[in-house]
Amino acid sequence: MDTALQHMADGFLLVDGDWRIFYANPAAERLFRTAGRRADTAVGLLLWEAAEGFRRNGELEQRCRDAAESGEPNGIDVRRPSDGHWYHLRLVPVPDGMSVYVSDIDEARIQEAEATRTRHRAVQRGERIKNLTVALSGALTVQDVVAAVARRVLPPFGASGLTIGVLEESRANRVRIVGAIGYPDSFTAMVETEPVPAVSPVADVLQAGAPLFVDTVEEHIRRYPHMAQRVHASGKKSWAFLPLIASGRPIGACSISFSEHRRLDDAERTLLMALSGLIAQALERARLHDADRDRARELQRGLLPRDLPALPGLTAAARYLPAGEATDVGGDWYDVLPLSSGRVALVIGDVMGHGLTEAATMGRLRTAVRTLADLELAPDDLLVHLNDLVADLGEDLYATCLYAVYDPTDAWCTFAAAGHPPPVLVDPSGSARFIDLEPNSPLGVADPPFETSRLHVPDGSLLVLYTDGLAVTATRPMGRGMDMLKAALDKALEHVGSGAGPAAETGVPTEHGVPTDHGGLGPDPLLDRLCDTLTDALLPSPSDATDDAALLVARPRSFRASDMASWTLPEDPLAAGKARALIREQLADWHLDDLVMATELIVSELVTNAVRYGRGPIRLRLLRSDSLVCEVSDGSLTTPHVRRAAETDEGGRGLQLVMALSHRWGARYEAAGKFVWTEQQLPAAAVAG
Known part of the structure; x- marks a missing residue:
């Protein structure tokens, strides 16, 4: 046994009950002789005296006493500074003492550390x-x-x-x-x-x-x-x-x-x-x-109007703001549509959802609105047709819409809405208020009939139409957004009226803070500036927008009394002759003599048809703006049709003559009857008013 201990690679010590070493094999002597106080041998030293060359010596004594008290083996890892190696001292209680095994574990610790580093990496x-x-x-x-x-x-x-x-x-x-x-x-x-x-x-x-x-x-x-x-x-x-x-x-x-x-x-x-x-x-x-x-955005840009028309009865400016970069395109749209007799339709809508399907649906709705507007439908009737169209497109498609028709002959505007936020009217004094409408539900789930509201819009007023994306953000509900829109309008108009804003820069006059007629039919710089001001106030950063937003600001302008003339005609064959006389006199006053002959023929045919196929009262009206509008109304709802007359027919060519002499013509219907109208282009030298 002693021979085996003498040749062990690991150190081995025996310690008596007083913790003194009484046996050390050669491997232990080499370790502890260098570490101990005496250079010749470790025998006779207290264990912790011999281990003074090892770090954690104080902890070694405590571990020894714990092992002796419990009777259970114990151990400790210590480092020997002289060679930099780590050693494990295993303490095993024996009768009347303790055996100590000393093993060099430096390589094992290196491998463990590398494994730890590998796991950490x-x-x-x-x-x-x-x-x-x-x-x-x-x-x-x-x-x-x-x-x-x-x-x-x-x-x-x-x-x-x-x-x-x-x-x-x-x-x-x-x-x-x-x-x-x-x-x-x-x-x-x-x-x-x-x-x-x-x-x-x-x-x-x-x-x-x-x-x-x-x-x-x-x-x-x-x-x-x-x-x-x-x-x-x-x-x-x-x-x-x-x-x-x-x-x-x-x-x-x-x-x-x-x-x-x-x-x-x-x-x-x-x-x-x-x-x-x-x-x-x-x-x-x-x-x-x-x-x-x-x-999708290119499709949407292609479906939205590139330029809004500047019409005698209304000028407008608009903005479309897509949502943040991380959001697909939506279905917001707007349009300004010229109607007969100088009237103008304003439309704004929002297809709910985002993506190519919604953008395409927006295009279909905008096309449908244009088609239905050409049929001269009233706002409530137009929304009924749109509701049916959206319902047929699919159960998951919904859209809001606001449709308004402004008549510059009497400055009245008719509104109808389907689930859309109410528009804002800014009166000539500069006071802004929301127009109270019956919005109904969105198109696709609405329950017709739609309610209409009529409102007098005096000259110098502004109409502001918008989609909910302008007012609502992730942190701003609809009610607060509408309040902010009104406040932004008030502030913007106050700025314009102060002379320090757009009015001062463009030289455009204002009335009580509201921009007035800019003096022509081209783009209105003040309405453009107002659009920018409102969008900057409500959506200062593209990241603020959680939904697409559309804004349409319009300035209605009524026709002057001197540009309108109307008469009630008798219900007899002499009415056509009287109408021709009235036309000659009025066109002479307007210095439109070049249009007298053609207008007489048009009016003669329309009045003759009203007397023959319609019923009273029969009225004739002329409107002068960027074109000459001739309008004949009667109490009948009979639709005039153009038909191809045979060579032997004595009649049937009247409406063909009207078509040939007019730039465009059509008919619209109201509860009291129908209006047949024509438009003729003014001579280049003519200036309205």
């Missing part, structure tokens, strides 16, 4: 991948992807620069930089305007499908000497160029750079390659999203 790698995955899952657009990578990849690696480029296959495989972060403005301008060289790190990683790590500026310039200017302009010292591969094909490249020299180890390089796969998938998804969004 794995945890870190998993955490980084998880964090980037979460961030990229919420990245809808390409710019969202760039921001997520900059936030989640650069800091953990100590990187300071990021560029992401995508392949443009339609342009001979050129790479377009879609994001650059952490670079001087001069470098950013350079990479965004200049194409990526055919021989470059990006081109190489795309061709090879493998990453490229460049540790120094000298190495970069040695590999790509023609890019020295770009390298110096970047201000970076080391780079990692990563291919972005999605669905097995390269779609772009990512560059991560460092402001100081940096050599990435194998684990970091492996991690970057794993992250590049996540970036590629997110980038491809974002590109598809951006393409779909761009197509």
Whole structure:
């Protein structure tokens, strides 16, 4: 037994009841003789005296006493500074003492520490991948992807620069930089305007499908000497160029750079390659999203009116504000439609939801409104037809709509709404108020009939129509948004009336703070400025908008009495002759003698038809604006039809003559009867009024 102990690689000690060493094998002597107070032997020393050369000596004594008291083995790891190794002292109680085994565990500790570091790196790698995955899952657009990578990849690696480029296959495989972060403005301008060289790190990683790590500026310039200017302009010292591969094909490249020299180890390089796969998938998804969004917005822009008409009875300006970048397009729309006899229709609506389907539905509704408006339907009847159309499109489609018709001959406006927010009337004094309407439910689920409201709109007033996206945000309910809209209107009109705002800049007069006639039929700069003021006040940042928003501001303007003339005609064949005489006299007063002959023929045919096929009362009205309107009304609802007359027919050519002499013509119906109207273009030299 003693021979075996003498040849043990591990140290072995026996300690008596007083904690003195009475036996030490050679391995223990070597360890404790150097560590102890006496250089010749450890025998005779107290155990903790002999172990003074080991750290945690005080704790060793306590462990020994604990083992002796409990009778159970114990142990402790201690470090020996003289050789830097760690040793494990196993304490085993024996009768009248204790045995101590001393094992060198330095290699085991090294392996354990390395395993711990490996586990820690794995945890870190998993955490980084998880964090980037979460961030990229919420990245809808390409710019969202760039921001997520900059936030989640650069800091953990100590990187300071990021560029992401995508392949443009339609342009001979050129790479377009879609994001650059952490670079001087001069470098950013350079990479965004200049194409990526055919021989470059990006081109190489795309061709090879493998990453490229460049540790120094000298190495970069040695590999790509023609890019020295770009390298110096970047201000970076080391780079990692990563291919972005999605669905097995390269779609772009990512560059991560460092402001100081940096050599990435194998684990970091492996991690970057794993992250590049996540970036590629997110980038491809974002590109598809951006393409779909761009197509939808292009469709929407094509469906909205490019320019609003400036009409004798009304001028208008409008704004369409898409929601934030992360939201698909919606179905908000607006329009200004000229009707017969100088009347004007204002329409604004909102298809609920977002996406191509909603944008397409908006286009269909706008087309339907234009078609129904041409039929001269009353606002409530028009909404009935729209409600049927939306109901037929699908159970999940709904839309709000507000339709108004302004008549400049009497300055009255008729409104009807289906689930839409009420418009605002700003009277000539500058006071703004919401018009009280019966909104009914949205189109598709509304319950006709729709209620109409008639309101006198004196000259100098403004009408403000809008969709709920202008008033409502994620933190602002509808009621508060409407209050803010009214307050913004009051403030804007006060600013205009002060002479310090748009009125002072454009020279446009105001009346009690409300912009008045700007003196022509072209675009109205004040209404444009008012639209900008309102949108800036309610949606100062695109990110504030949670829904698309549309705004339509209109300035109605009534016809002057001197531009209108009307007469009641007898219900007999002589009415046509009397009408011709009245026409000649009125057109002479208006200095429109060139139109007398044609107008006499038109009026003669219309009055003759009213006498023959209609019933009284028969009225004739002339309106002078940007055209000459001739209007004959009677109490009959019989619809006039143009028919092809045979050569032997004595009649049937009257309406054909009216069509030939008019720029356009038509009929509209009211409860008391019908109105047949014609429009003739004024001579170039004629000026209304």
